[in-house]
Each structure stands twice: as C-alpha cells, then as structure tokens.
Amino acid sequence: MTVGFSCVRGRFAPSPSGPLHFGSLVAALGSYLHAKSQGGQWLVRIEDIDSPRTVPGADSDILRTLEQFGLYWDDSVVWQSQRIDLYQDYFEKFRQQLYGCQCNRARIAALGGIYDGHCRSLGLAADAGPLAWRLKSAGVNTEFLDLFRGTQQIPTALAGEDYIIKRRDGLFAYQWVVVIDDVEQRISEVIRGADLLQMTPRQQALCRTFDAQVPVYGHLPLAVTAPGHKLSKQNHATDIRHFAPAQSLTAALRFLGQQLPPDAELLPVTELLKFALQHWQAAAVPTQPEIQINSFN
Structure with a gap:
C-alpha cells in the first residue's frame, strides 16, 4: 500500500489521437499489473485536452481495445474535455x-528551448493580447526516486523554468491538467513511459503547490523501431x-521482463492476465530508456 493514500490507485491515460499501438499496450499493461497486483484499483482517463490532435471516435476505439485485451477499469472513465x-x-x-x-516559440527556441522568465516582472494583463500563462517555478527538485529506475536527475535549467499551464490559444497545458486529474482522482501511483520522466519533478512540485499527496512515479522503457524512434500514433504505429x-x-x-506461462500465446487472455498478476515483479522491469523491437510497427 502506498504511504499517505487510503488505497492503491493507478491509471492509464491515453490521448485519443489514434488507435492503441504496442507501446500503448506496454504502458496500459504495466500500470494495470502494478496496481492490481497490490489489490488496488486501475482507472482509465481519456486525455483529450489538446482538442486539435483529437481524432473523432478514437476514444471509443481505445476503450474497446482495452476490453479486448482483458484490461477492465475500475470507476468511471474521465474525459479531460469535460473538466474544463x-x-x-x-x-x-x-x-x-x-x-x-507574450513570448513566442521562436524566441524560446533561440534561447535553447528553456524559457528565461522574460515576462515574469512585466505584469501583463489579460487584455494585452493573446497570452500564455506560466507558473512561477518554486521548489522543483532536480532529483526524484523512480519506482523502477532508482534515483533520477533532470537538468537544473529545466527544473527552474517557469512553464506554461495555459496556452495562448486558451487551451490548458498537459502539465496543469494531468496533476489536477491525479489529485482529484486520488491517484497513488503513476506508471507510464520513460518519455515523460523529465516532467516528473514538475508534477511532484505541482502536487505540493496544491497541498496534495505526491504519487509514486515509475517509468517503463519505450518501444522503439530504431534508437530515438518510438512507436507513436503520430508516426502511424500499427493498431494493436x-x-x-x-x-x-x-x-x-516479455518486453516488461516478466515471467511467462508455458504456451502463453495459446492461452485465453483471462488466463494469461491471471498468471501475469500472480507473478508480477516490478524489479524485473528493464531500466533502459528504450528497447528496440522488430514487429508491432
């Protein structure tokens, strides 16, 4: 049981920008097994806050796919678009x-990609034109303990950056909404892909800003077709x-380093998941950031 929470609650939070692929399945399965093996709950959240990237019908396809793989969720599904x-x-x-x-992407790119706080003292009002809204950085650690990887560090400049929580187009940013959702849903552990590892200290700090308990974070390796080329909906990875x-x-x-029963591929999904739950070993999860695969792409 996670200290500070009344029960273990994990979650899988896909964006409906396309169908689930093998990398999505790894994240869903890892979060499901870790929560359920502790007798906890597993929730599903549809992260459709970035409406321009949302594909109509993709959310329903994702939920049907999870059911097809025997990954049934506890509690109601949450859509971010309904929580504005x-x-x-x-x-x-x-x-x-x-x-x-009021700084644009070109200016920040010219700085090397890390915002320098240029507008922090300008006191720009909402009627000053289209503005992004940034959170004043305070108390963001450069180090955190990852469930699978041990102590992890992020660059000092990234930890100190005042990052956007509401975009110039009026849409809330991922960093803001994901922490609010985790707090409101009482998520005790966040098991997800390693591509989000460097955002963890920000999200931990934001939990503390909200005076909320900080979840445990664990990052799974990414499935890649070549170094630096992860499976994703954007590069049209094959529908699982x-x-x-x-x-x-x-x-x-196998990707997650877990024990397999004899003739695993011939078993019904329910039996395979039952075996996986009984034999789940967090310590067996590979700690490298990426693992190259030759199929499922």
Missing part, C-alpha cells in the same frame, strides 16, 4: 502564482487490434 471548469477553478485559485507571457490479443500480451509481458 475544474481546471479553470484551479487557475483562479492559484492565479497569484501565475503570470501572462491487428494482432491476436494473447500474442500481443505475451510480447508486452
């Missing part, structure tokens, strides 16, 4: 820690439904 008022309430509550920014469920689950369990 909640995110705005937090925005108003913590407005004193925010400031408007094109493969037999038992075959895909077996491959995902």
